Amino acid sequence: MVQCQGVAHFSIPVSDLEKSTKFYSDVVGLKLLVTDGKRHSFMDAGGTCILLCAEDAPINREGQKDLVHHAFMISEEELAKAKAHLEAHGAEVLYEEDREGGTVNGPRVYFRDPDGTRLEFIKLTSYDTTPH
Secondary structure (H helix, E strand, O other), X not given: OOOOOOOOEEEEEEOOHHHHHHHHHHOOOOEEEEEOOOOEEEEEEOOEEEEEEEOOOOOOOOOOOOOOOEEEEOOHHXXXXXXXXXXXXXXXXXXXXXXXXXXXXEEXXXXXXXXXXXXXXXXXXXXXXXXO
C-alpha cells in the first residue's frame, strides 16, 4: 500500500481565469503565487497550493450534485464576518450550519464561486481520523 503524506495541490476548473483569480484572492483570501494569465493560476491557501485551471464554460453542468465542494479553514473571528464579506463581494451564499460528531466538525458557511463551484469556509473544531 502507498502511504499518502498529504496534499500537494488540488485543482479547480474556472471559465474566466482573470475573474476567478481575483475572486479567490479578494473573496476567499488566497495568495496569488504565479499566473500565466491564460491557463493556470497557482494560489496558496495557508500552505496548500490551489491551482485554478482555465476550462471551457460551463464549468458546473446541469444535474451536478452539490456534494462536491472545496472547504477552506478560517478563524472563528473570520467566520463571524464571512457571510457579510461574501455578500458584499456578490458571492452567492447558500447556507450556514454547525456540524459536530462527524469526521470534519465545526461551524461553516457554504457559497459559490463565479462559475457556481460550491465552496465552504469552516472553523475546524475537530477532525476525527479514527476509522469507523
